[in-house]
Amino acid sequence: MNDIRQLALTCRDAARAVARLPTDAKNAMLRDMADQLLADAPAILEANAADMDAAREKGIGEAMLDRLRLDDARLAGVADALREVAALPDPVGMVTRRDTRPNGIAVERVRTPLGVVAMIYEARPNVTADAAALCLKAGNGVILRGGSEALRSNMAIAASLGKALERAGVPAAAVTIVEDLRRETMVALLQLTDIVDLAIPRGGEGLIRFVAEHARVPVIKHYKGVCHLYVDASADLDLALGLLVDGKVSRPSACNALETLLVHSDVAAQFLPRAAQALRAHGVELRGDEATRGLVADVVPATEADYDAEYLDLVIAVRVVGSLDEAIAHIRRHGSDHTEVIAARDPAAATAFVDALRSAVVMVNASSRFSDGGELGLGAEIGISTTRLHAYGPMGLEALTVERFVVRGEGQTRNLHR
Template sequence: MSGYVRHLAERAREAAMRIARLDGAARQRLIERMADVLSQRRAEVLAANAEDMERGRASGLNDAVLDRLKLDDARIDAIAQGLREVAVQADPLAGIVRREVRPNGVIVERQRIPLGLIAMIYEARPNVTADAAALCLKAGNAVLLRGGSEARASNAAIAACLHAALRAEGLPEAAVSLVSDPAREHVLELLQLSDLIDLAIPRGGESLIRFVAEHARVPVIKHYKGVCHLYVDRAADLALALDLLVDGKASRPGVCNALETLLVHRDVAADFLPSALARLAARGVEVRGCERTRAILPQVREADEGDYAAEYLDLVIAVRVVDDLDAALSHIARFGSDHTEVIATRDEAAAEAFVRGTRSSAVMVNASSRFNDGGQLGLGAEIGISTTRLHAYGPMGAESLTVERFVVRGEGQVRHEESRDA
């Protein structure tokens, strides 16, 4: 090991102590300044992103990756707005979460404190550089960022904006540390630093998640793949279901909350599927279907088991006609990834059975899968969507980057009376 990442982590750990001592107003002011600097220096960020995009096209990155990599004015505005929303949220470290008085007069309080130093390992998502920094700082943490090599210029430009804001507030740049060297060995080094790093969050493709989980000696929360389903119930409003399908699959297919599989109740399949194919084909989506689907739509390609397990991140969707809601739930239990499931139905009992029958991090009833997003669910931004059932599940905002501890206040109470002087 080179020691390069350890040195960054040691400095970041020291900076974390400074950030943890800031009050809520100071952390809000810092993040608002970050948003301002990012907006003011957007030309630098866009120039760096253009460099990454040119290099990505030359190296043959697919359209889904290029879409995640791309920045423009609208996306920078959205990043800055996300930072401002995080900044004005309630302080996750403020006050006492719970307070009770025990029979012996001891007061037991619970309060939230920062985790410490969080390592973020991600691929072609330069927005994560800003989002992760803001959320970690809001919760009183420092962050060590290791972005993908395909976004190295964009990540460096965004980090420079964040560092300028830290300097302006008299705080150490190391509170937002960027592993700028893309060598894979540095990820391995980072994952071994159990004495410095309190949590690692990988965000990217399945291979990255598995690599981190297999090599980490630090705690890991996985942002695993999104094999998301839409189930069209026999009692669905079919026009509504079509809108959910098109938005979920075609609005931005390269993201984890995009639909990958469509399940249709057999009683409505003949009415729904021809319209679904027409709407999807108009958006360039390829359909792969089961035998019952192909009996209605003989022109579509036959789906195999691998199609139902796939996270395409592309304009492709697998379709299966199912006998009933229980069959849909069985399919999801077998092939789902605990990310997002959607039901279209006007039957409240069916909707509640679907909610109870799935264990994914978000369940949507007559709403698009694309709403499983921190910004859309009121978190301002997200550091990831946890599919690991630990202290956080689903989109992770600032509160998910804290932990609850006990504070006990007494007036000399002891547990054992014999402890007192005779």
């Protein structure tokens, strides 16, 4: 596996060049990348069309096809994300704490680049540009190992970005695409503890568990998104209905889509028939408990496995609960620490919901679809962490840096002249 090691070493050398760039130069480079992507749109979309055709021939499901698909609008969105990252404050060199000790030494906590980030992802060609933008703005190099379904798309995007890198005087290896997609090559990459500083897998639960089990480098993990909407007895039911439809229907293949609806028994008779009608108008299948089936006809009986499921499709599990505490207990048992939503007019109920759950994102009267780095003000998102390492929740620029100590003195010694 010397080839992957050499790729990683070359990326590390390029990362050092990125780390030296001043903020203005990084921002100009990212804006140039956005322009270059749009200039290369015909080639990128042609590559993506070939990937889509091959994926259909393999019988890949609609959820994965949706993640793979690029068009003019989506590519414009990718370019916009690059510009948004360019407009964000640069975390590199940021002093997060400053203190002067009794002996006169000045102690600072300063953000510094991680170094080399390995991205392992599936059929999401937008990740190629998003990850590159965030890693570069934070002063890092990035090694991109996408799925076989998106290889043509990823290579076309990386080639486009490489043109802007070279115009900025940065080696194109700062954004390195791994073309050898054998699993043993990925494992070798994940064990380069002397080169790779962090691995971020994005994709299905199987991929993430594989990465976590085989990596020797630190790994950001997010196994799945079992996101809940709880409609409290105090909820504005029109508002709750809007959150439900947006959260389930607007992009069901996304990890921030709703998978389970919990409804307080006091409002279930009013809310569930309306909810079923609205969801079914969009082709959503409902799987519910006995109480739900007593209020809505033709609901598929739900099993316990349904409440653990990340459908990533037009399917939702439904349960009627007798109290806020029962809703919280259900989420603790079946949730994935991703995103939870409460619809409630009662501030005490909302506060209790927020305080009781440790999920990375908790929403009060807002759609689960806002659980996204861009929507939360981070610019493009590098990934989501549901494990409590240095980052938790959607990860942006700051999560691609670490804090180190910078100490300034005037000759102070610790042990002499005490």
